[in-house]
Amino acid sequence: MNVFEAIKNRRSVRSFSDKAIPQNVLEKMKLALRYAPSACNFQPWRFVIVTDEKIKKALAHAANDQTWMAQAPVIVVACGFADQAYKKMGGYGSSVEIDLAIAVDHLTLAAVEEGLGTCWIGAFKEEEVKSVLSIPKTVKVVAMMPLGYPAGANLIRPIDESRRRPEAEIFTVNGFGK
Ligand SMILES: Cc1cc2nc3c(=O)[nH]c(=O)nc-3n(C[C@H](O)[C@H](O)[C@H](O)COP(=O)(O)O)c2cc1C
Numbered sequence: 001m002n003v004f005e006a007i008k009n010r011r012s013v014r015s016f017s018d019k020a021i022p023q024n025v026l027e028k029m030k031l032a033l034r035y036a037p038s039a040c041n042f043q044p045w046r047f048v049i050v051t052d053e054k055i056k057k058a059l060a061h062a063a064n065d066q067t068w069m070a071q072a073p074v075i076v077v078a079c080g081f082a083d084q085a086y087k088k089m090g091g092y093g094s095s096v097e098i099d100l101a102i103a104v105d106h107l108t109l110a111a112v113e114e115g116l117g118t119c120w121i122g123a124f125k126e127e128e129v130k131s132v133l134s135i136p137k138t139v140k141v142v143a144m145m146p147l148g149y150p151a152g153a154n155l156i157r158p159i160d161e162s163r164r165r166p167e168a169e170i171f172t173v174n175g176f177g178k
Pocket residue numbers: 010011012013014066119120121122123124159
């Protein structure tokens with residue numbers, strides 16, 4: 001599968017089979033995270049790989065009761081060290097969320113090639129996630145991502161073009177709004 005095919009076929013999957021992820025596939029997913037670029041190559045991240053049923057359920061509860069998340073054999077919790085990240089992104093801010101988002105997006109695309117489904121989870125109570133995983137106060141929980149084989153073949157399908165803003169609305173040439 002080439003990169004563009006992976007981009008086109010990545011869809012949010014919210015229903016998972018109980019098929020386990022083979023260790024070699026999981027190792028590949030970890031590489032996709034680890035090989036991601038980051039500002040100044042600071043790699044200000046830690047990824048918690050959650051497989052324990054009780055902990056997955058507690059994370060789903062912390063994610064506003066998105067209970068389906070716990071069906072996935074693995075939930076990756078992407079954590080960022082703001083103090084280790086580049087602090088002057090655009091002259092105004094930290095790169096920590098961007099660094100983590102790139103890594104997690106690498107995971108979403110690598111997953112497609114392996115027939116795995118993912119879904120970004122941004123709706124969660126950070127304090128509750130931290131408490132479940134004993135994450136220190138100074139560490140930021142940037143996102144969570146369930147990872148597993150989709151419950152049905154129809155859940156892996158190409159992007160629906162009608163669910164994206166039209167090209168004319170989002171691209172301009174040689175200036176904003178032109
Ligand atoms: C930063 C971010 C946070 C998201 N949080 C959630 C979430 O908490 N729960 C959920 O079901 N989907 C979540 N999504 C998935 C989006 O709803 C989904 O990507 C979007 O509707 C487009 O659909 P697609 O991923 O199938 O192309 C999130 C996506 C992003 C990028």
